[in-house]
Amino acid sequence: MDVIETGALFEIAVEGSGEDKGMPEFDAWRHEIGALAEILEAIDEQIHSKAVITWRLADLHHSTPTIALRPEWDADFGHKPADAVMNIWFSAVTDLRRGRDPEALGARALEAVRKALRPIGNSLRLVNLSYEGLADVLDVHVAAALSSIKFKTEVAEEDWEGSLDELNLHNDNRTFRLYPAVSRRWITCEFTKEQESLVRDNLQNKVSVSGEAIYRPKEMIPHRIRVKHIERLDGGEIEPLDKFTHMYSATETADIFERLFERRNGW
Numbered sequence: 001m002d003v004i005e006t007g008a009l010f011e012i013a014v015e016g017s018g019e020d021k022g023m024p025e026f027d028a029w030r031h032e033i034g035a036l037a038e039i040l041e042a043i044d045e046q047i048h049s050k051a052v053i054t055w056r057l058a059d060l061h062h063s064t065p066t067i068a069l070r071p072e073w074d075a076d077f078g079h080k081p082a083d084a085v086m087n088i089w090f091s092a093v094t095d096l097r098r099g100r101d102p103e104a105l106g107a108r109a110l111e112a113v114r115k116a117l118r119p120i121g122n123s124l125r126l127v128n129l130s131y132e133g134l135a136d137v138l139d140v141h142v143a144a145a146l147s148s149i150k151f152k153t154e155v156a157e158e159d160w161e162g163s164l165d166e167l168n169l170h171n172d173n174r175t176f177r178l179y180p181a182v183s184r185r186w187i188t189c190e191f192t193k194e195q196e197s198l199v200r201d202n203l204q205n206k207v208s209v210s211g212e213a214i215y216r217p218k219e220m221i222p223h224r225i226r227v228k229h230i231e232r233l234d235g236g237e238i239e240p241l242d243k244f245t246h247m248y249s250a251t252e253t254a255d256i257f258e259r260l261f262e263r264r265n266g267w
């Protein structure tokens with residue numbers, strides 16, 4: 001496999017809130033880097049249907065703990081996927097700072113942002129971010145703005161087919177995961193107590209789920225469904241789309257998801 005890298009670096013500088021020359025506690029630093037990794041992966045998946053970028057450690061600076069990550073990707077992608085991810089990310093930080101909903105972020109990316117901002121103002125003072133000509137900072141102003149934003153969702157009555165798995169009944173929060181054929185990500189499905197026996201009967205089966213599908217504004221696939229009906233389908237287990245990637249180039253696979261996106265926006 002041919003790999004492309006441009007030499008561009010994504011730098012993350014984490015500054016602690018203590019008196020030890022801004023050095024963060026290790027647990028807080030590890031939490032922050034993990035949350036930022038989740039954000040990058042979520043945006044990557046959102047754009048390309050699956051994560052196509054590998055982020056490799058390229059450099060370390062020790063005065064303020066800083067890591068530099070170099071993006072690499074399969075040569076099948078003619079464009080620069082890392083630039084697309086970074087543009088969405090830095091635009092989202094700008095929106096957050098201004099008290100606006102970063103509509104380009106899907107539900108998974110948004111949850112990771114909340115995770116990244118949780119230590120800010122407590123164990124961490126701020127996080128400086130830069131990539132090529134883009135730069136911004138996660139600080140108490142961004143964290144405060146996040147708590148006041150009303151985030152948008154869209155709801156549509158839809159049917160989704162997939163494999164029903166991972167039943168969860170904890171704390172009266174009845175959910176299962178639906179693994180659709182068109183994504184490596186699952187959809188969390190909420191159901192009622194009256195539907196519990198039906199869900200149990202269809203565990204690890206191919207089903208059609210009907211209900212209220214909940215989307216973030218730019219998502220192609222809902223992150224949640226409020227279930228109204230479940231129907232078992234014939235044909236056994238659904239095969240994931242990425243099993244058939246040998247049949248499509250990376251660009252063709254991206255085109256499939258672009259058509260899904262256009263169809264969803266045609267409601």
